[in-house]
Amino acid sequence: MSFGDRLAAQVADRESQIVLGLDPDPARLWPDAAGAVPASGSPAQLAAAAVAAHCAALIDAAGPACVATKPQLACFERLGAPGWAALQDTVAHARERGLLVVLDGKRGDIDVSAAAYAQALLGVTPTPFGDVEGLRGDAATVNPLLGRDSLAPFVEAARAHDAGLFVLVRTSNPGAADVQDLPVGDATVHERLAAIVGELGATGTSGIADVGAVAGATAPEHLARLRELMPAAPFLLPGIGAQGGRVEDLVAAFAPGRAGGLVSASRSIAKAHETHGGRPAEAARAEAERLRAAAWALS
Amino acid sequence: MSFGDRLAAQVADRESQIVLGLDPDPARLWPDAAGAVPASGSPAQLAAAAVAAHCAALIDAAGPACVATKPQLACFERLGAPGWAALQDTVAHARERGLLVVLDGKRGDIDVSAAAYAQALLGVTPTPFGDVEGLRGDAATVNPLLGRDSLAPFVEAARAHDAGLFVLVRTSNPGAADVQDLPVGDATVHERLAAIVGELGATGTSGIADVGAVAGATAPEHLARLRELMPAAPFLLPGIGAQGGRVEDLVAAFAPGRAGGLVSASRSIAKAHETHGGRPAEAARAEAERLRAAAWALS
Numbered sequence: 001m002s003f004g005d006r007l008a009a010q011v012a013d014r015e016s017q018i019v020l021g022l023d024p025d026p027a028r029l030w031p032d033a034a035g036a037v038p039a040s041g042s043p044a045q046l047a048a049a050a051v052a053a054h055c056a057a058l059i060d061a062a063g064p065a066c067v068a069t070k071p072q073l074a075c076f077e078r079l080g081a082p083g084w085a086a087l088q089d090t091v092a093h094a095r096e097r098g099l100l101v102v103l104d105g106k107r108g109d110i111d112v113s114a115a116a117y118a119q120a121l122l123g124v125t126p127t128p129f130g131d132v133e134g135l136r137g138d139a140a141t142v143n144p145l146l147g148r149d150s151l152a153p154f155v156e157a158a159r160a161h162d163a164g165l166f167v168l169v170r171t172s173n174p175g176a177a178d179v180q181d182l183p184v185g186d187a188t189v190h191e192r193l194a195a196i197v198g199e200l201g202a203t204g205t206s207g208i209a210d211v212g213a214v215a216g217a218t219a220p221e222h223l224a225r226l227r228e229l230m231p232a233a234p235f236l237l238p239g240i241g242a243q244g245g246r247v248e249d250l251v252a253a254f255a256p257g258r259a260g261g262l263v264s265a266s267r268s269i270a271k272a273h274e275t276h277g278g279r280p281a282e283a284a285r286a287e288a289e290r291l292r293a294a295a296w297a298l299s
Numbered sequence: 300m301s302f303g304d305r306l307a308a309q310v311a312d313r314e315s316q317i318v319l320g321l322d323p324d325p326a327r328l329w330p331d332a333a334g335a336v337p338a339s340g341s342p343a344q345l346a347a348a349a350v351a352a353h354c355a356a357l358i359d360a361a362g363p364a365c366v367a368t369k370p371q372l373a374c375f376e377r378l379g380a381p382g383w384a385a386l387q388d389t390v391a392h393a394r395e396r397g398l399l400v401v402l403d404g405k406r407g408d409i410d411v412s413a414a415a416y417a418q419a420l421l422g423v424t425p426t427p428f429g430d431v432e433g434l435r436g437d438a439a440t441v442n443p444l445l446g447r448d449s450l451a452p453f454v455e456a457a458r459a460h461d462a463g464l465f466v467l468v469r470t471s472n473p474g475a476a477d478v479q480d481l482p483v484g485d486a487t488v489h490e491r492l493a494a495i496v497g498e499l500g501a502t503g504t505s506g507i508a509d510v511g512a513v514a515g516a517t518a519p520e521h522l523a524r525l526r527e528l529m530p531a532a533p534f535l536l537p538g539i540g541a542q543g544g545r546v547e548d549l550v551a552a553f554a555p556g557r558a559g560g561l562v563s564a565s566r567s568i569a570k571a572h573e574t575h576g577g578r579p580a581e582a583a584r585a586e587a588e589r590l591r592a593a594a595w596a597l598s
Binding site for chain 1: 387406410416419425
């Protein structure tokens with residue numbers, strides 16, 4: 001079953017298009033997490049244990065309203081080897097809770113290096129000592145600046161494992177305009193990227209492709225055009241909440257079906273108690289459920 | 300002392316502009332490395348130990364002819380937490396041998412995520428359990444697709460630690476043409492990226508900036524124009540050897556001084572014995588020395 005079909009089935013089953021972003025800052029974890037650490041260890045080991053506990057609690061609280069989680073790899077890498085182990089634990093916990101896992105590392109490199117990233121995130125590395133399992137994400141975010149041949153090893157590995165990709169096309173930050181919006185003839189760089197994504201995706205019976213696009217919810221004026229260029233691509237839509245995007249502006253994303261638009265939210269869920277009061281877990285669950293209902297009603 | 304000045308001093312001191320790329324494949328290590336593993340462990344632990352031994356042997360053999368090493372992060376990440384520990388060991392070993400370390404991860408993300416990558420690669424992460432040291436590379440490669448505001452946290456962290464950046468401008472692979480060579484008015488995307496890099500760099504007394512560019516040696520026809528747009532940026536020049544680039548074509552890179560062009564080579568050094576015969580360490584040393592002399596004579 002292709003990633004697109006798996007995604008569509010999972011969205012229908014969970015009645016959710018919400019992707020729970022996990023970008024844990026060890027200095028700003030939920031209070032219970034900082035207490036759930038071993039009695040001794042290096043700062044990296046203790047911080048990684050607290051980060052894993054925080055992510056597990058956030059998944060347990062908000063996960064029932066979500067279809068997937070999206071760990072931000074930078075937040076784990078900065079804790080070194082213990083951080084990478086915490087990332088593996090977090091991926092396993094999300095999967096136990098029935099959530100898809102989108103590994104947000106925005107990797108991009110050439111030939112053998114791209115293939116090595118694909119092994120790390122989606123596949124397996126053969127070695128003389130036995131196969132080394134990668135993180136086995138259901139999907140990963142990738143950066144297309146290096147062109148089609150840099151994406152090919154990711155597409156090949158993803159397809160071999162029924163996984164998917166979300167290619168950066170038009171991101172949610174103001175600086176996206178510096179490069180992605182540059183004019184190229186009658187088009188823009190991000191439209192050219194969208195055309196590449198449209199070519200790469202394979203579509204199964206659900207009408208949803210296995211290669212999607214990251215399209216920031218902060219620039220909804222681009223979404224209709226991006227949908228024309230990528231009729232079947234699932235859109236990963238960051239920028240809701242903390243970055244100012246609104247669910248109501250995303251209707252074009254859902255044209256190929258409910259799984260056509262995945263609404264990613266991180267801080268607005270994890271820090272909902274700071275805005276709305278209450279205990280962190282309950283506030284996170286309520287905010288995720290609010291987003292879920294809003295997106296579902298729209299799609 | 301800024302990264303540009305440190306780099307210039309190190310190039311002068313070692314009389315070398317060669318950057319030793321480390322992209323270890325656990326299935327293709329030097330024979331001695333595969334034997335230098337613990338008696339037991341998981342496949343990931345054993346493969347990571349072999350990878351660390353291979354990298355140490357390669358650094359010992361070829362390092363004396365080089366100014367820096369460039370570990371390819373993908374090759375370590377695919378071995379999970381033990382791989383990240385092997386990366387830390389490799390960085391430490393390179394530093395003991397007097398080499399600068401350029402972390403080749405081509406990261407790029409927005410605001411807090413970019414700052415987290417910078418903590419992982421160049422800096423330190425404060426946590427309630429104590430500071431967690433990152434890899435503390437002397438420099439890192441970064442991807443500019445997300446624009447100026449995505450580079451700012453990297454520049455800030457690099458400058459705080461006297462480290463540097465190499466921003467992808469025009470890469471060495473054929474697919475670079477797909478996006479980086481797209482025409483934007485009278486310029487190209489890669490010229491627009493070069494202009495951003497030129498703005499970002501700060502130049503100390505050596506005349507070499509702390510923000511450099513990755514400029515593939517496989518497309519030397521672009522180097523003169525890139526040098527106009529980035530007069531002080533150090534160029535990291537991959538693509539020599541296995542990818543077909545020639546040292547002789549790189550003269551424009553050296554305009555601001557000998558540290559203006561860093562010649563990166565990986566497979567042509569690590570696999571020199573396959574081409575030229577002899578033992579791996581001796582063949583690697585000879586090939587690195589050949590490259591060193593060729594670049595030094597040219598600059």
